[in-house]
Every structure is written in C-alpha cells, then in structure tokens.
Amino acid sequence: MPPATSHKIIFVSGLSGAGKSIVLHALEDLGFYCVDNFPIRLLPTFFDNIDEYPTEIAIGINAHNQESVIADLLNIINETKLQDGLSPELLYLEADNDALTKRYSETRRKHPFSDKNISLQDAIENERTLLVTVAESADLKIDTTRYNVHDLRDLVVRRIAERDDSALSIQLISFGFKYGAPHDADFIFDVRCLPNPYWEKSLRGLTGRDQEIIDFLDKQPAAHKMSEQLEAFLSDWLGYFDAENRSYLTIAIGCTGGRHRSVYIVEKLARALTASREQLIVKHRDL
Secondary structure (H helix, E strand, O other): OOOOOOEEEEEEEEOOOOOHHHHHHHHHHOOOEEEOOOOHHHHHHHHHOHHHOOOEEEEEOOOOOOHHHHHHHHHHHHHHHOOOOEEEEEEEEEOOHHHHHHHHHHHOOOOOOOEOOEOHHHHHHHHHHHOHHHHHHOOEEEEOOOOOHHHHHHHHHHHHHOOOOOOOEEEEEEEEHHHOOOOOOOEEEEOOOOOOHHHOOOOOOOOOOOHHHHHHHHOOHHHHHHHHHHHHHHHHHHHHHHHOOOOEEEEEEEEOOOOOHHHHHHHHHHHHHHOOOOOEEEEEOOO
16 A cells, blocks of 8 residues: 655665765755664564655665675665655765775774675675675765765755755765775766966966856857766756656766866756756866
C-alpha cells in the first residue's frame, strides 16, 4: 500500500571520514528526521510503516556490511523509486586519500576497516573498492576533499534541502588542475588553452571576478568563442537531462590555478543560464 503522504528520503552514504555525520547533522537542523547506521535489511519494514514518520527523512548508511548487503541496498532504493509517494535520493560522499588520512590522524579515530594487520591507507582503499557500485549509483556525489565543515553544511542547505524536487539542480565549479580535478563532476571542461592573465604582472593577483580580468579576457577571441560554445552546448543538452528526471548535474571548468580563466568562464555561464535555471549554484573551489 502506498504511503498516505509524500515523503522525501535522502540516503547518505560514502567513505568513512568524508563527512557523513556533518551532512546528517545539517539535515537534522533543517527539520529532517535523521537516523544513522540503519540496518539495510530492515529498510523494507521501515518503508511499510513510513507514515508514522515525518515527510522528510535522512538515513545514514555505513559500509560496514558485506558486498551482498550493499547490493540489497541498491535494489531497495531502486524499488522505492517505483513507489508512489516516495522520493528517494542517494547521496555519496568521498574525498581523496590524503584528506582522509589527515582527518583520521587529527581526530585519532580508528578507521572501521583497519586493524593491527591493515594500515589506514589499505583500509581506505578497501572501503573505496567495496563502495564502487554505491558511488556509481548515486544521484549526487560530493567530493569533500577541499571542503571545511561550513562549506559542506552550506552545500547541503543550498543543493539538497532547498532544491525544488521537480527541477534539475546545476552546480558550476571553477577549479585549478594543479590542485586536482573534482571527482564529483559530471562534465569537466579544460580552458587552459585560453590566454592566461597570470603572465600580466598587473593582473596576477586578481581573480576572474575582477573587472580588469574580465576586460582582458573579453578582448580575447578565443575566450569569447569558448564561452559562446559552452553556453550553446549546455543550452542544447540540459533539456535532455531534464527529460531523464535527473536531480543533480555538476559542471566543472578548469584552468591551471583556478583563479582567472575558469572563474571568468563560470561567471559568464552562470549569467547566461540564470534566466532559465533557478536551481543554479556557483562555486569557485580554488579562490
């Protein structure tokens, strides 16, 4: 029997140390009914009685299970998507190995997959391997490598809690390749081929949001062509993602340092898309 009222359900999973507890606390502060470490095989019973709970629910899922149990989780989520009145989304949190190692070193907590015979690095890799299918199935992946607590909380509020369930949430990210490409991007565009303001000493300390950088790049035919063609590409194809009922799309634009060209292009794309896209978030990762 379908639930009497509509329920929004966020499954929160990912690597240990990537920020799952922070996300759950942020959602709880926003009024979600949150439960962590929920036994996967009890989920069907929970859904049978879901009308006893608030309409916004977040469920934390740990990887401390066998591969077969994780497969059960994905099957349950897929079955839930077919039920009237239930709107499930799977959120996956990850970070690079250096960031996770640093976090565990600072907190002195034990990684759930490590023991006297398994090093922290091996434990992280083992968990990453175990969760490959979960990561591939996620509606939204967030790479928290370069996020602090406040950044992650803000993203949860803007991207998840405030999202219109009927609209595609788009995030535009500028970044620097020298710091690594974001792992959570659906599209990555490289704009390092554009003239670099960094080599103009008077412009080096500025960013792509400063008028001097904007004026410099506006005069470059390649920058004009790049922004025009990216805008046309996105305008043509975003509708197809709408038609597929996608909830989230992350588009990353990268230059060398993530301060000038990528910021400039992201700002231009954001202005072009704002008129038709209310669910648009801009992040300059490396400013």
